[in-house]
Structures are given as C-alpha cells and as structure tokens.
Amino acid sequence: MSVENLGETIHSLLGFKAHLTCAWAKSVCDIIKNLPSKDLERKDSELSISKIKDELAALTANINRLNIQRRQVLNDFLDLKGNIRVFCRIRPIRIGEHFRCLRPVVASESSTVILKFDDNKSKNYSFDKVFHPGSSQDEVFSDVEPLIKSVIDGYNACIFAYGQTGTGKTFTMEGTPDTPGVVPRAIEALFKQAEESNHTFLISFSMLEIYLGNLKDLLVTHPTKATDPLPPCLSIKTDIKGGIEIDNLVAIQVSDFNQALRLYRLGCRFRSTASTNSNTTSSRSHCMIRITITCFDALERRRETNKIWLVDLGGSERVLKTKAWGRRLDEGKAINLSLSVLGDVINALQRKKRHVPYRNSKLTQVLKDSLGDDSKTLMLAHISPKEEDLCETICSLNFATRAKSIHLGHSDSSETRNQKEVSMKNLQQKMKHIEEERLKVRRGIEKLNEKLENLTRPALRFEEQLQASHSSTEESLSNLKAKKNKTGDVIAAPMSELPRFMRPTFCSKRKSGMDPNTSEGKDQVLGRRRRPPSHRAVSVTFPVKNNSEYNSDCSISRSSCLAGLNLKRSADNETEYSQETLDYDSKMVAFSKQDTSQRTSTHQKAPFNYLEKNGNQKTEKINSTKFSKVDDWLSHKNESTISGYIHRSKRVLALPIPEKKKRGTGPSKEDKLYGDKVPAYEFTEENIISHSTAEKRCDVERVEMPLSAVISDKPQMMLKELFEQDSTFNSTSPSHESRDQTMTEMQDSIDGLSTEEGSPGNLSPPDICCGRLDQHKNDDEVYIMSTMPEVKGETQCSDNMLKNGECSFSVYDIDNSVINGKGDPGVSISRLELESLCQHVPTEKYIKDNEKEDLDGFSHPSALGTRANPLKLRSERALFMDNANYKDLITPNVRSQGRTQNEGICYDLKEKFQLLTASALLGLGLHDLGFGHDFFHGLMF
Numbered sequence: 001m002s003v004e005n006l007g008e009t010i011h012s013l014l015g016f017k018a019h020l021t022c023a024w025a026k027s028v029c030d031i032i033k034n035l036p037s038k039d040l041e042r043k044d045s046e047l048s049i050s051k052i053k054d055e056l057a058a059l060t061a062n063i064n065r066l067n068i069q070r071r072q073v074l075n076d077f078l079d080l081k082g083n084i085r086v087f088c089r090i091r092p093i094r095i096g097e098h099f100r101c102l103r104p105v106v107a108s109e110s111s112t113v114i115l116k117f118d119d120n121k122s123k124n125y126s127f128d129k130v131f132h133p134g135s136s137q138d139e140v141f142s143d144v145e146p147l148i149k150s151v152i153d154g155y156n157a158c159i160f161a162y163g164q165t166g167t168g169k170t171f172t173m174e175g176t177p178d179t180p181g182v183v184p185r186a187i188e189a190l191f192k193q194a195e196e197s198n199h200t201f202l203i204s205f206s207m208l209e210i211y212l213g214n215l216k217d218l219l220v221t222h223p224t225k226a227t228d229p230l231p232p233c234l235s236i237k238t239d240i241k242g243g244i245e246i247d248n249l250v251a252i253q254v255s256d257f258n259q260a261l262r263l264y265r266l267g268c269r270f271r272s273t274a275s276t277n278s279n280t281t282s283s284r285s286h287c288m289i290r291i292t293i294t295c296f297d298a299l300e301r302r303r304e305t306n307k308i309w310l311v312d313l314g315g316s317e318r319v320l321k322t323k324a325w326g327r328r329l330d331e332g333k334a335i336n337l338s339l340s341v342l343g344d345v346i347n348a349l350q351r352k353k354r355h356v357p358y359r360n361s362k363l364t365q366v367l368k369d370s371l372g373d374d375s376k377t378l379m380l381a382h383i384s385p386k387e388e389d390l391c392e393t394i395c396s397l398n399f400a401t402r403a404k405s406i407h408l409g410h411s412d413s414s415e416t417r418n419q420k421e422v423s424m425k426n427l428q429q430k431m432k433h434i435e436e437e438r439l440k441v442r443r444g445i446e447k448l449n450e451k452l453e454n455l456t457r458p459a460l461r462f463e464e465q466l467q468a469s470h471s472s473t474e475e476s477l478s479n480l481k482a483k484k485n486k487t488g489d490v491i492a493a494p495m496s497e498l499p500r501f502m503r504p505t506f507c508s509k510r511k512s513g514m515d516p517n518t519s520e521g522k523d524q525v526l527g528r529r530r531r532p533p534s535h536r537a538v539s540v541t542f543p544v545k546n547n548s549e550y551n552s553d554c555s556i557s558r559s560s561c562l563a564g565l566n567l568k569r570s571a572d573n574e575t576e577y578s579q580e581t582l583d584y585d586s587k588m589v590a591f592s593k594q595d596t597s598q599r600t601s602t603h604q605k606a607p608f609n610y611l612e613k614n615g616n617q618k619t620e621k622i623n624s625t626k627f628s629k630v631d632d633w634l635s636h637k638n639e640s641t642i643s644g645y646i647h648r649s650k651r652v653l654a655l656p657i658p659e660k661k662k663r664g665t666g667p668s669k670e671d672k673l674y675g676d677k678v679p680a681y682e683f684t685e686e687n688i689i690s691h692s693t694a695e696k697r698c699d700v701e702r703v704e705m706p707l708s709a710v711i712s713d714k715p716q717m718m719l720k721e722l723f724e725q726d727s728t729f730n731s732t733s734p735s736h737e738s739r740d741q742t743m744t745e746m747q748d749s750i751d752g753l754s755t756e757e758g759s760p761g762n763l764s765p766p767d768i769c770c771g772r773l774d775q776h777k778n779d780d781e782v783y784i785m786s787t788m789p790e791v792k793g794e795t796q797c798s799d800n801m802l803k804n805g806e807c808s809f810s811v812y813d814i815d816n817s818v819i820n821g822k823g824d825p826g827v828s829i830s831r832l833e834l835e836s837l838c839q840h841v842p843t844e845k846y847i848k849d850n851e852k853e854d855l856d857g858f859s860h861p862s863a864l865g866t867r868a869n870p871l872k873l874r875s876e877r878a879l880f881m882d883n884a885n886y887k888d889l890i891t892p893n894v895r896s897q898g899r900t901q902n903e904g905i906c907y908d909l910k911e912k913f914q915l916l917t918a919s920a921l922l923g924l925g926l927h928d929l930g931f932g933h934d935f936f937h938g939l940m941f
C-alpha cells in the first residue's frame with residue numbers, strides 16, 4: 001500500500017469505527033496531500049546523508065589518529081616501565097594450615113614484599129605491583145589489562161605465572177567459574193577491544209602443553225589405546241623474520257569470546273595434572289595458550305599478525321621436599337630444568353648478552369619471539385606465606401627481581417629514576433586525555449551512524465510498515481467481515497489469525513497471568529531455554545577411589561577412566577590428563593549437527609564476525625587463511641571424545657576469597673577507601689578464620705591424602721635411622737678403619753634397599769648421608785655421601801683443612817669412576833665458598849638463644865615441626881664474622897655437626913653437596929651453574 005491509498009483505507013474503515021468521522025479523514029487526507037513530493041524528500045535526505053558521511057569520515061580519521069597516538073604513548077610508557085613487568089601475588093593461608101605453626105613471614109604493601117625473618121629483621125623486594133592474599137581476581141586483571149591493548153596494537157606479548165608448586169598459578173591464570181582468572185578475562189578483553197578498535201581482526205586460538213620436555217597439542221585427542229592413531233608431532237620452526245611457528249599445532253579461528261572459552265575449557269581437560277605432596281592438583285607441565293591476531297587494514301599496528309602467549313608454568317619444586325619418585329620425579333626434573341633455562345634466558349636478556357640461550361629448552365624456544373626485543377612480557381610471580389616455604393619464596397622472589405630489572409636500569413641514578421617517574425606520570429596523563437577524546441569521538445561516530453541508519457532506511461521502513469499494516473488490516477477486515485454475526489457483534493479472531501504484532505508475546509502472556517503454553521501460544525512461543533529435542537545432556541560420575549588403590553599418586557588417568565583400563569596399575573604412570581574426572585560430576589552437553597549450524601549462524605550475526613561484513617579482497621585474504629572452524633572442531637570433539645564443561649572450581653581446596661568488586665561495576669568500596677595504595681596485609685587469625693568460613697560456605701571438601709605414605713618409605717626410614725646414628729659418630733669418634741667399614745655398611749644398606757621388592761628400584765629418592773667421622777683435638781672431620789645411585793660422592797673436610805683450602809671433594813658416576821676430583825676447578829664448592837661456610841659456624845649466642853627458645857617450647861624450629869630458619873642462622877653467623885676469635889667462642893662439638901642436624905659445617909656442606917648432585921642428576925653437569933645455581937640452591941633446601 002502506498003501513502004496515496006491511505007485516504008481510501010481510512011474511508012473503508014469508517015463503516016466499522018464510529019469515531020473516525022469524515023472531517024477527521026479529510027484532515028488526514030489534506031495533510032497527506034500537502035506532504036512534500038517524494039523527489040524533494042529524496043534529494044534532501046541524500047544531501048544530509050552525504051553530509052553525515054563526510055562527518056563520519058572526518059571522525060574516523062580522527063579516531064585513527066588518536067589510536068596511533070595512544071599506541072605510541074602506551075608504548076613509551078611500557079618502555080619506561082620495562083618491557084618485562086613483574087607482579088607478585090601472595091597465596092592466602094589455607095584451612096588446615098595452623099596459624100600458630102605458620103609464622104607470618106610475608107607481608108605486603110602495594111608494591112613491596114616484606115620477608116620477616118624475625119621481629120627485627122626483614123628484607124624488602126619491590127615489584128611493579130604486589131597482590132596481597134586478599135586480592136581478588138578482578139584486582140589482578142585490572143593491572144594486566146593494559147598489556148592486552150598492546151596486543152591490539154600489534155605487539156607480541158607473553159603473560160606467565162611463575163612460582164613454587166601450590167602457590168596459586170593455576171588459580172590466577174585459569175581461576176574458577178565464579179572467579180575467572182587471567183586467561184578467560186584476557187580473551188574477553190581482547191575481543192572487546194578488537195571490536196571497539198574499528199578494525200577487522202581475525203583471531204585464532206591454540207593450546208599446548210610442554211610435558212616432560214615434549215610439546216603436546218591440547219586441542220587434539222591423544223591416544224588412549226595402543227591402536228589409536230598418534231597425533232602429528234609438533235615441531236618449532238623459526239621463519240626468516242625470526243618469528244616462531246609451531247608446525248602441526250592446531251589453530252582454530254574464533255569469532256567471539258564464547259567460542260574461545262569453550263576451546264580453552266576443552267584444552268584444560270587434557271592438561272597433565274597429578275597429586276603430589278605439595279598440591280593435590282598439581283600441574284605437571286607448562287600449559288600455554290596462544291592467541292594469534294591478524295589485522296590487514298590497520299597500518300598503524302606494529303605487525304599484521306601478532307600473538308599473545310598466556311602461560312601457566314609448572315611449579316618449581318624441591319624434589320627432596322616433595323619426596324617425588326618415578327614419573328613425578330621425572331616431571332619435577334623436567335619442570336625445574338626448563339624453569340632454570342627460563343631464568344638463564346631472562347638473565348641473558350637482563351645483561352644484554354649477545355647470546356641468549358633460547359635453544360636450551362622447548363619452553364624458551366616457543367616463547368623466543370614473545371620474550372625480549374619489543375615484546376611485552378608480564379610475569380606473575382607467586383609465593384607462599386608459609387615459613388616452611390621460605391627458601392622457595394626467596395628463590396622465587398630473586399628470580400622475579402632479576403626479571404624485573406631487565407630494561408629498568410637499576411644502575412640508574414636517583415635523579416634519572418625521578419625523571420623517569422615524572423615522564424611516566426606525564427604519559428599517564430596524556431593517555432587519560434587521549435582516552436577521553438577517543439570516547440567522545442566514538443560517541444560521535446555512534447550517533448552519526450544511528451542518524452545515517454535512520455536516514456537511509458526511513459523510506460523503506462515506512463513503506464514496509466505501511467505494507468504490513470495494510471495487509472494485516474485487510475486481512476483483519478475480511479476476517480471481521482466473515483465473522484460478523486447476525487446481530488452485528490464482532491467475534492474475536494483467534495490469535496493465530498491476528499497480525500503478528502498484535503499477538504501477545506511470551507512475556508506479556510506471563511505478565512497477564514495467562515499460561516504461555518496453552519492453545520495457540522504453545523506452538524507460537526517456545527520457551528527460551530528449551531533445547532530442541534536433538535540435544536542430549538549427559539551427567540557422568542566418575543568413581544572416587546580409595547587411597548589405597550592409588551598408591552602414592554591417587555590420580556586417575558584419563559585413559560584409565562575412559563578406556564576402562566586397569567585402575568590398579570602402577571601409580572607411577574598415572575598423571576591425570578583430566579583432573580575433573582577425579583571425583584566430581586562432569587556435565588556434558590553434546591550438540592547435534594543441526595544445532596551446531598544454528599549456533600554458527602547466530603555467531604555470524606555477532607558483531608565480531610568480520611568475514612561476513614567485508615565482501616572485498618580482505619575477506620578473500622582472510623578466507624584463504626586456513627583455520628578450522630571452532631564449531632566444526634568442537635562438534636568433532638564431541639563425537640570422538642567426551643567433551644564438556646568442567647567445574648574446576650570443585651578442586652579449590654584453598655579458601656576462595658569473595659570477590660570484592662563485581663566486574664564492570666566501577667571501582668569497589670575498597671578501591672575508594674584505599675585509592676591506589678593497598679594496605680599491608682597481615683595474617684591475623686581473623687583473616688584466616690574468615691577464609692575458613694568462606695571455604696565451608698563453598699562446601700568444598702578438603703581432600704587430604706597422605707601421598708608420601710604410600711611411597712615405599714622403607715629406604716627412607718632406614719636411611720633416617722642410619723642418619724640418626726650420627727650420634728654414634730658423634731659420641732664414639734671412630735677411627736679411620738672403622739670409618740671405612742661404616743661407609744661400606746652404609747653403601748651396602750642403600751644398595752640393598754634400592755633393589756628390595758616394592759621399592760622404586762634404581763630411582764630411590766635422593767638423600768644425603770652426613771656424619772662426623774673423626775674428632776681430633778681441635779678439629780672435626782666430616783664425611784658426606786650421596787645416596788643417589790646416579791651420582792655418588794664424598795667429601796672430607798675439617799676446620800684445619802678448610803683453613804688451608806685442602807678440602808677434598810669427589811663425585812663418582814654410577815660405575816664408580818671419579819667425575820671430579822680434588823682441586824678440580826669445575827667443582828662448585830670452591831675454596832672461597834668453603835671459607836664462607838667456615839664462617840657460618842653457629843655462634844654461642846645463637847646456641848644460647850636457641851636453648852632459650854627450646855625452653856619456651858614454642859618458637860624452636862623443631863617444636864614447630866620445621867627446620868631452623870636458615871636466614872636467621874646466616875644472619876647470626878654473619879654477625880659473628882665481625883668477632884675475630886670465633887674459635888674460642890664455639891665448642892668443638894658444634895663446629896662440624898652443630899646442635900641439630902640442620903646446623904654446622906656438616907649441614908652446610910651437605911646442602912652444597914645436594915646442589916651438586918641434583919644438578920648432575922638433572923643433566924646440568926657439575927660445572928658453574930650460574931643462575932641455575934641460585935635456582936637450585938633454593939630448591940634443594
């Protein structure tokens with residue numbers, strides 16, 4: 001129907017509607033007649049359209065200019081801050097970790113970690129940001145977000161979580177469904193910012209893990225049976241420009257956040273995790289998520305294609321402390337080794353060395369083009385607040401501090417540093433200004449776009465509406481005519497016969513108290529959440545097995561669950577590839593193909609699908625890039641494997657601290673209260689109790705399994721007994737002959753134990769035997785022996801020998817041939833170190849203090865079930881160095897052995913020896929370990 005026919009229609013309605021008078025109809029007709037002619041109208045609208053288009057072009061140019069400016073300012077800012085930014089997060093104390101036994105050793109301010117060694121002594125470490133144990137995931141991500149902007153600007157980036165096992169790396173990166181971590185938030189922010197940036201992006205998702213030094217694609221199904229085909233091997237390639245590419249790694253194109261999230265969840269299911277003494281759901285690999293971004297039409301971007309790596313590193317662990325053996329030991333060694341190489345790489349970057357040892361591990365090879373150069377790196381160092389983890393904490397803090405000093409120029413004078421701070425503040429101001437301007441321009445563009453849409457579509461819309469109303473009116477009229485009864489009453493037409501816009505909606509029916517599912521409404525209105533019958537939801541419960549069945553590891557491998565393999569097989573192999581299958585329900589939703597296509601079409605309507613929007617060259621270029629479509633991929637996965645949604649939150653054993661700030665709701669109360677400054681977090685009993693109640697509320701059952709109990713602990717027991725026999729050594733002062741005899745006996749016992757039935761054979765847990773063999777007048781001779789079958793060694797030293805630099809140190813390989821002999825410069829225990837060890841002899845003051853603490857019965861390490869605080873020892877000893885005649889102050893008895901087994905030259909040498917043997921065991925050799933030395937020092941305590 002056209003406008004001209006409106007009068008006629010109104011006349012025809014007159015017979016039915018009394019209130020439509022002739023005069024009214026006439027006036028309407030007059031108005032219509034007086035309307036400007038169509039041509040004029042069109043010309044006018046064309047003019048305004050072109051005007052708006054011009055304005056839009058100007059604004060777009062403006063926003064592009066602002067984008068370039070913002071990128072430059074952000075880049076300058078990050079350059080000043082340092083290309084490697086380091087944040088530190090402190091894990092909250094868990095329920096079950098007794099407050100009294102955990103003296104608060106770590107407290108924090110907004111950018112400082114303070115290690116408290118005792119009431120008077122502490123050490124500060126400063127980072128770009130420190131998150132105290134009460135920090136929420138929101139707070140963490142708000143500081144991570146600027147890096148995502150750099151990714152949109154075309155820079156390669158890498159965010160990695162580093163730290164001791166069980167300190168919350170996975171919690172930070174992955175999070176829980178209620179409190180998502182950095183990975184899901186970063187992906188979401190990436191899509192949001194890409195959408196806002198006015199450019200066309202192509203985003204692809206990949207996920208892999210580095211397990212025992214091998215790359216494993218987490219988006220492909222791995223064989224569970226011998227007959228299953230092997231997935232293609234992943235290999236790392238470097239292109240001519242130095243970019244890293246991984247051959248055969250699946251990259252799936254994602255067009256919105258939800259697709260990426262589903263892939264991420266799928267990948268998480270295949271991660272290798274297992275229960276260890278330190279963490280019941282310990283990641284046994286490095287998990288790496290790669291998001292690649294391609295943008296063909298943004299010249300201001302740094303690169304056409306760039307990427308961001310989101311890495312949840314495996315936890316560094318002290319194999320001696322975790323008492324790992326077999327597969328767990330191998331995993332721990334592989335993780336430690338690659339972390340050590342990462343440290344070396346960071347060290348080399350820091351020192352601006354020509355050669356950066358990227359090639360020494362797969363981890364650093366993969367990250368090569370995202371670490372250093374102009375890439376943006378963010379390290380999230382995680383530490384534990386526990387006193388017993390102090391050494392690992394120091395180790396992690398040292399690692400993080402080294403990383404932080406890259407590009408930061410710690411050698412800068414205070415004047416230069418002040419200048420830098422001023423420049424950073426200026427840049428921040430500038431950035432704020434640019435952001436505000438961008439927002440204004442964006443709003444302007446949105447308004448103009450709306451106007452443009454109204455102008456280009458009005459005629460059409462008007463016509464369409466009239467057409468619709470005309471046909472519906474005609475239809476209604478004819479229906480009404482037909483249904484008019486003899487008395488002239490109008491019978492209500494059935495719903496289905498009314499024009500669509502006149503029919504009640506599902507909501508209006510509900511509001512008016514009608515049953516939305518009755519009569520016609522039933523087939524018209526489908527419940528929004530109702531799934532087509534082709535969907536099926538399966539809920540599977542995997543059995544929880546009794547500890548005893550799982551021996552040391554109590555983890556169920558995916559293969560053992562899914563393929564129904566013998567669950568009683570050796571726990572050694574049971575790295576769990578799907579932790580969610582351990583003892584929780586997994587809800588699985590399988591979508592039919594029909595639904596998949598439906599969902600694909602919905603995604604195509606999503607604003608982020610640029611493939612549809614651009615029908616030009618760009619589309620061809622993008623289409624020619626080969627990526628698997630996410631839905632195809634997931635539907636394939638659903639057919640071939642059991643995929644689904646995972647509730648990792650159920651594995652939260654620590655206390656989730658309630659989010660203080662809801663996302664997107666502006667600054668929290670806490671923010672307002674404290675502004676930029678975060679108050680120092682104290683481990684008060686209240687804090688811990690509130691955590692405990694939070695955990696109870698979460699209804700999370702704490703699963704505590706004494707894993708080590710299942711390891712055949714006989715060898716260790718016996719060694720311990722042997723060890724405790726030092727009292728024999730101490731009291732009886734055996735002669736040289738008897739020493740040899742004892743040695744042989746010890747060796748025999750160890751050899752015998754390692755081949756006993758049920759023991760782990762050759763891979764007995766490493767331990768060091770140490771004893772004072774001879775006591776001369778003023779001189780103790782110390783004997784140390786490793787029980788590691790791969791590396792055996794011995795050392796003899798005495799105060800006099802140390803003084804003269806005569807200490808002998810020998811390490812044997814498995815065939816008893818000497819690897820390093822006396823005076824070999826390759827051995828890490830140098831004369832200098834031995835001398836310093838000599839100075840570490842405890843003072844009388846220290847002994848007295850300890851005795852006093854012993855009497856108090858509380859603060860003595862043995863009373864706490866922990867070993868002596870080494871830093872306290874050290875500092876006391878350092879104090880002592882100032883006193884000249886220390887030999888007069890100490891009794892011969894404490895010199896070698898110390899009061900407890902954790903003191904004295906013997907103990908210090910034992911530590912050194914452990915370092916050496918462990919590094920030899922890890923294949924690092926006995927040569928100068930450089931950064932690795934420090935690294936292992938922390939691990940081996």
Ligand SMILES: Nc1ncnc2c1ncn2[C@@H]1O[C@H](COP(=O)(O)OP(=O)(O)OP(=O)(O)O)[C@@H](O)[C@H]1O
Pocket residue numbers: 090091092133163164165166167168169170171172279281282283284313314315316382651652653654655656657
């Ligand atoms: N900030 C935190 N708030 C609440 N719970 C936490 C926090 N950090 C860690 N946890 C909890 O501590 C436990 C261990 O954390 P997680 O598994 O993330 O450690 P990890 O460093 O990844 O260990 P690994 O290196 O062995 O994999 C988990 O149960 C986790 O939920």
